[in-house]
Amino acid sequence: MRARLAEFVNNVLAVAWREATVMRHDKAFLGTVTMQPVMMLLLFGFALSNEPANVPWAVLDRSQGEESRRLVQEIAATGYFLPPRAVAGYQEGRALLASGDATALVVIPRDFARRALRGAPDVQVLLDGAEPLTAARVGGYIAAVARSFDPSGRALAERTERGGAYAGLAARERAGPLELRGRFWFNPTLADAPFFLAALAGMLLTNICFSASGLGLVGERESGTYEATLSLPISPLEIVLGKLLPYVAMSYVVLAMATLGAGLVFGVWPRGSLFGLLVLTLPFVLASLSVGVLISALARTSAQAVFLTVFVILPSFVLSGVMFPYQLMPDGVREVGAILPLRWYQIGLRRLVLRGAELGDVWLPLLALTLLFAILLALIRWRMSPRLA
């Protein structure tokens, strides 16, 4: 029994050594592995955000009073907007919305000043529904400013002092007779960068694992070296595991790069258990690599493998929840996303990195990933065994 095990380990290591040698000479692949983390880090850290900025808007001020100007000033002070465009009429404002040159149109009624002093002025906001995400947020910001608007002007000085950040708006908000005091845990300013950076390792590893093992295997089948490997006295399981091993090692290097990059450049260090991060990554990487191997087992040419790879990577990004909240997806779509390894990994990553969770808090993602890996391994064995006969 022990001799069998030793032989097994030996065989796996032999295949791993061979695979690592191949990998070391693949300059294009190594280039991708090193360039991609840098590119994604910069993209998600600096460039991409769901938080509205530079929002174009227009104001139709029918009252032309001091109070209305102060309201416009307060809205502008939130920092989400470009300088407002004053329009003379309703039609002109609507035309700006229709051409996308304004996302919001604020209509201030003629009797704004009079009604403001009596207590119930009414302001109309028209939003460009063609940009639903931005429109929904912008509508919320304007409503929040308006609701806490004080026509006498005392509040303005206080708010501009605080810089008018969203956190400031949310911190102390009068909501009718109740005072609602909101606080965003783990991410006080609700910035998008930590949200994306926490899942950065998941995105990188998905890209690399899915394509790496897939391309390798098909290429070998095309060049005939796969048959040569098969003729060796080793089992398909040993081949698969041996092929995966160097990629697992590389994945941990990528994980380290992503974690250090997000920490050093953007200050997003993991708040939870590092050990948990290392443990969680193993079944994810194995499951993702298995997807790659399965693709290469299904594809007949490397062109097909590439095709399949790309079209597994894309839904992974979109449906897993790294970019859009999976919680809001409709029922069927959400369940489809649950068979993607990245879904569970990003859940675990965000818990460990942002919320400061411990290993015990991520048992469910851990279990799901292990299960996925087991299923994929069974599928691979089933798919590859006929070729060995």
Add this chain to the structure above:
Amino acid sequence: MSATGLMDQRASRETNHGAGREATRLRASLRRLRTLVVREARATLRDAFTMIALVTVPLVALLAFGFVLSTEVRGLRIGIVDTSESAEGRRLVADLAAGGQFAPIPFATREAAERALVAGELGAVLVLPAGLARSFGGAARAVDPPVVQVLYDGAETILAGNAEAFLRGLVGQSGARLASRVLDGTGDGRVRDGPGEAGPGSVAVTTHALFNPRLEGVPFMVAGTFGFVLSFLTVLITAVAIVNERLSGTFDQLQLTPATNLEILLGKLLPLGAVFSLDVALMVLVAGFVLGVWPAGSVLLFFAVSTFYVATTLSLGLIFSATSATPAEAVQKTVLFSVPLVQLSGFAFPIPNMPTPVQWLAEIFPATHYIRFTRGLYLRGEGVLELWPELLVLGAFGVALVAVALRTLERRA
């Protein structure tokens, strides 16, 4: 077979001299083109894998992407720590649950709720103060409003942002209802909606969204998916097809025939362009019948611009493949091109939200302009008058890329 056809044409061209040479040359050119188109169409149709990809990928993309963007809140698990233990507190929680946006889960202590927040089990925690009931007792209201605390799970940025706006509205309404009930003594919980509800001194806001009244994500994403499919699938299919042909040597054979580079290029572009135009029609129909999203603007303009855009991206695929030695290299170029495609073209993230230099970068992708066009036409119903700047840029890109594709073919010949 096609090669022999082309040889015949060469023979016929060589015997033709003298008058009407121009007309003869044109006729021969058209004949060669037809041969190439037939050849290409056969090759495409015979490849079952490509055909399946051409049909399924657009449809799957449409259905999957259509639903992913959402500005709403649904079934968000919210922990309730009710230290007031009062009828008012229970009323507030019942109001929260009624809309379906929140699923309240009671917690005995704040520590337990915070623990669940860390574990990612909750989207928010609502802490009702002990003095909640007392505060509604008449005069106390004017002095100091009761403070309801909310802790949001900021780790889910988008959810937290959506939830915050909703919760503020809900608690405000519910609180006003409670207060008015206590003050009026009617107890039926009815309050008028609209202005005045927010209390004196503040400004009531009436909001309308044009073009998409409920601010749904589906039309937005559907319009963007056209850009995604036509930019990405086209480049990938062309790149892979041509590199494969180069590997098998048939591409070099093509270049030995009397067919000119322009003819080879058109012979490649026309059949694939036709297939992708069918794809566009298929997507319009599926988006309309399955997702209920029809273009608000001219369908004819949409088809015309989409077909032209397909020619642009097919040329790009041709360039990628012509400049690569192996399929892997062509594919790497395609993938490298596709990363910014999803992230910088405005497909997923609004371009105005990006820093200014990145915005400039986004402008150099044809997809950015095509997606702007599809959204303008699909959602706002814009026509040529409003969209001409985008159309102009798309036209420039198209001409430039076809020219570069021709040059790369020439260099290889």
